[in-house]
Amino acid sequence: MLRYRTWFVLLVAGMVLTVGSTASATTTEQAEASTVTRAASLEELILRQVNDVRSARHLAPFSASGSLSRSAAAHSRAMLTRGFFAHESANGTSFSNRIRAFYGPRSSTWTVGENLAMFGGMTPTATAVVDAWMGSPGHRANLLRGSFREAGVAVMFNPAAGGVFGGEATWVVTLDLGRR
Numbered sequence: 001m002l003r004y005r006t007w008f009v010l011l012v013a014g015m016v017l018t019v020g021s022t023a024s025a026t027t028t029e030q031a032e033a034s035t036v037t038r039a040a041s042l043e044e045l046i047l048r049q050v051n052d053v054r055s056a057r058h059l060a061p062f063s064a065s066g067s068l069s070r071s072a073a074a075h076s077r078a079m080l081t082r083g084f085f086a087h088e089s090a091n092g093t094s095f096s097n098r099i100r101a102f103y104g105p106r107s108s109t110w111t112v113g114e115n116l117a118m119f120g121g122m123t124p125t126a127t128a129v130v131d132a133w134m135g136s137p138g139h140r141a142n143l144l145r146g147s148f149r150e151a152g153v154a155v156m157f158n159p160a161a162g163g164v165f166g167g168e169a170t171w172v173v174t175l176d177l178g179r180r
Contacts, residue, residue, distance in 0.1 A: 068152025083163015
């Protein structure tokens with residue numbers, strides 16, 4: 001019988017990866033990246049459920065953003081490929097600078113936020129993801145922040161994620177939020 005385990009992190013310290021050879025690291029990373037798959041239908045359900053939560057509190061729904069979605073997808077894939085789980089990139093780049101590369105400012109009111117979740121074992125449901133975020137004060141605040149207008153969600157799976165995931169089947173969810 002499969003066990004369903006859930007891990008959720010509010011604040012994570014960054015990790016530094018050390019790789020012996022650039023050529024072998026690239027080959028290994030390419031092979032690992034090919035095992036990472038995306039669950040687009042689950043992404044849509046998560047955004048719909050987040051918007052239901054906002055609507056119940058009389059907040060405007062998030063509009064889907066292709067730029068934020070690409071940012072979230074790149075980060076989820078990087079975490080599952082390189083074996084880390086953090087808002088910062090593996091090289092230490094802050095989440096806001098990482099998101100800026102995809103979703104640059106257009107006004108002085110530019111602001112971004114990010115929620116992460118990871119699940120081991122079976123495929124998480126949209127309810128499990130949103131409930132985990134609503135149960136965490138910082139993540140809940142992001143979901144209910146009126147200043148955010150757009151969102152991008154990425155749900156990725158690696159059947160044998162390395163690094164901090166210990167070779168386990170792991171799902172990583174990244175929700176990037178913004179206003180520009």
